[in-house]
Amino acid sequence: MQSSPSYSRQNKFSFNGDEARTSDVYDGSFLRGSSSRLHSFNTDISLIEKPRKFTFPFYYEPHALSIMAAKELQKYLIEQDDFVHNFGLRDGQEGLVIGKMFGVLVVETPSGEMGYLAACSGKLAGTNKHHYFVPPIFDMLDEEGFFLKEESTINQLNREIEKLEANEELESAIADLEKTNETASAKLAEMRVLHKQNKAERKQIRTHRKIILAETKYKEVEADLIKQSYxxxxxxxxxxxxxxxxxxxxxxxxxxxxxxxxxxxxxxKQKSAALQHKLFDQYQFLNACKETKNVLAIFEEANNITPPAGAGECAAPKLLQYAYQNDLKPVCMAEFWWGASPSSEVRKHKSFYPACRGKCEPILGHMLQGLEVDENPMLQNPAVGKELEIIFEDEDLIVINKPAEFLSVPGIHIQDSVQQRILARNPEITGPLIIHRLDMSTSGILVLAKHKHAHQFIQDQFIHHKVRKRYTALLDGMITQTAGIIDLPLRVDLDDRPRQVVCYEYGKVAQTEFEVVGIENGKTRIHYFPLTGRTHQLRVHSAHQLGLNTPIVGDDLYGTRTNRLHLHAGFISFVHPVSRKVIEFEIADPF
Incomplete structure (x- = not known):
């Protein structure tokens, strides 16, 4: 189903002939025919100011134009009858539930008119051919292409290998070999026993005959015994x-x-390697300077690694490639999740998400060259202008109230942190300073050591779970449970660090006790008592469908960004390293 064109003052599309289709030509001269994937907006965008710079794809707030394009794409997904795919949104729909990431790219034509492109990450409904979405960089599902033909040959080899490995003739031959080995070992062992007995008998004969026989006769016996031995x-x-x-x-x-x-x-092996290299050659990525580079070169230069599976199949590279190929200027973009969440990840229906880092960061690093892009906010110091509140200090410890968006320890790009600030304030501190950490976005109590003994003494309490901690969070919704324990093992998402995923095979044990404090304006205030200390543990346990299925307010990774992450480390209790008395600290949450 195609959306009808809009004829607003700044977004007027002219079409060839009487057919008013969003896939037809703008300007009457470009992207002619049904092969075009350029869509006009259905609503007036004349009052929306165009962004000065293109979206930084790994951390962004969607621009109003991107949001409008996303809403129109979502409307199409609800109303379309072009394909059948089970997103997990309709009860009783047959087929495997697979939610998908979709992307929109707002573009400007050479004549200054605005439209948008749409894309899906990976294949959709078993195919890459959709009139509404831009095509892939390379269509591996093309029945006339080399990939499926070569893959078919490799699959045939797999079947032949499996058949031979399961062959009864091979099983029989292996069993016969094992039996032959066993029989040979038994025969040789039996003969060794017999020969050992023979040897013992010859020894007795020698001893007895030497006594009773004359020397000449004995020598004859000895010669015969030697022959028996040989x-x-x-x-x-x-x-x-x-x-x-x-x-x-x-x-x-x-x-x-x-x-x-x-x-x-x-x-x-040889055919797979040849196919892989041939495939790499097909993934040639353009940038705004019209420079082309293949995926293998991009990843070798960026990380000196082989491209991971699926590199180049995400929505963002597809959108930019199509825009560059057709002289469309990228203006802004956004990606959103459509459908049920995967079992391991936290993905919310219709929520916007940044591009993945593992697959897309090297590729987009090349493709965005030549565009003026928003600054990377992760290179900006969020702690500028913020002070550390000292709530306790003696000769052994410093206890601070860490503000939100403040690093505990220096990062890769930003050095300003609690550790740097305290070491500058207290240059006399010896030994390790940081005993435990809080996520950059989490505010609250952080305990620091002034010397090695204090550090080790308190760290041992953390290791043996003797430190009592309480976090307060505001969840973006109401939950019915009043208390309980969440037990979901976690590991890092290898394709999208630092996001964490639930993984029962490789994840580390992560357990959180919780107690609901109350409901406030449709949101849940909750206390968390972490029994383990995994990265993003409270955030994932809150948002994941197998946890509380309700993200923390302001969670830019697993929920929706606001002014801050509403998570606060408000209470801690432990034994002092010198006085050996239990001390505790409590700070009210600031939200």
Missing amino acids: RDQHEYDVLKAQCKLDVEQAKFVVDQLREQIASLKETR
Whole structure:
């Protein structure tokens, strides 16, 4: 279903002929025909000021134009009948539930008119061919393309390998080899026992005959005994050789069958490597300067690593590539999640999200060259103008009230932090200073050590879970539970650091006790008592569908950004390293 064109003063599209389709030409001369994916806005955008710089894709507030384009795309997704895909939004719909990330890119034509492009990350409904969305950088699902043909060849090799590995002939040959080995070992062992008995008997004969026989007769007996010994040795050597031959013959049968498998695996390896390199060559990315670079070169220069699976398949690279190929100037962009959340991640229906870092950061680093882009807010020091409130200090400890958006320790790009500030204030401090940390966005109580003994003494209490801590949060919604324990193991999202995901296979144990304080204007005030200390533990346990399914207000990673993250470390209790008395501190939450 195509949206109808808008004829506002600053967004007037002229069409070729009588067909008024958003996929037709603007200006009557560019992007002609149904192959165009440029959409006009359905609403008047004449009063919306165009952004001065393009969106910084890894941390942004969607511009009003991006929000409008996203709403029109969402309307299309609700009303369309172009494809069938189970996003998990309709009860009873058949098929595997797969939510998707969609993106919109607002663009400007050479004549100064505005429109937008739409894209989906990965394939949608089993195909890459959709009239509403820009095409992929390379369509791996093209039935006439090399990828599916080569993949079919590799899959055939996989089936042949699986068939040979499950072959009864191979199983029988392996069993025969094992049996031959066992039989040979048993025969040789049996003969060794017999020869050992023979040897013992010869020894008795020597001892007895030497006493009763004359020397000449004894020498005849001794000669015969020596012959018996040689005969035993020869008999063993013959049996050993025969056993070795039997085993080698059985092994030869197994090796022949295994060599077929090894040969097929080597062929598969070579074909897979060749296909991968050929695939890399297809992913050629443009930038605003019309410079092209393939994905392999981009990742080698950025991280000196092989591109991860799916690199280049996200919405943002697709949108920019199509814009550059068609002389459309990128103005602003946004990406949002549509559908049910994956089981491991925190993704909320219709919520905006930044581009992923693992796959997109190197690619977009190249593609954005030549565009004037918003400054990276993560390179700006959020602690400028903020002071550290000292709430307790003696010869052993310093306890502070850390403001929100203030680093506990120096970061990669920003050095200003609690650690730097306190060391500058107290240059006499020896040994480690930081005992525990708070996320940059979390405010509240932070305990610091002035010397090594204090650091180790209190850190031991953290390690053995003897420190009592309480956090207060404001959740962006109402929950029905009044208390409980959340137990969801966490690990870092390798494709999108520092986001965390729930992972029962590789995640570390993460447990949080909670108690609801009250409901305030449709939001839930809650106390958290973390039993472990994982990165973003409280944030993920709040937002994840298997946790409380309600993000913390202001959570820019797992919820919706506001003026601040409404999470505060308001209480702590521990044993003093010198007095050995329990001390506690409490600060009311500031929200």
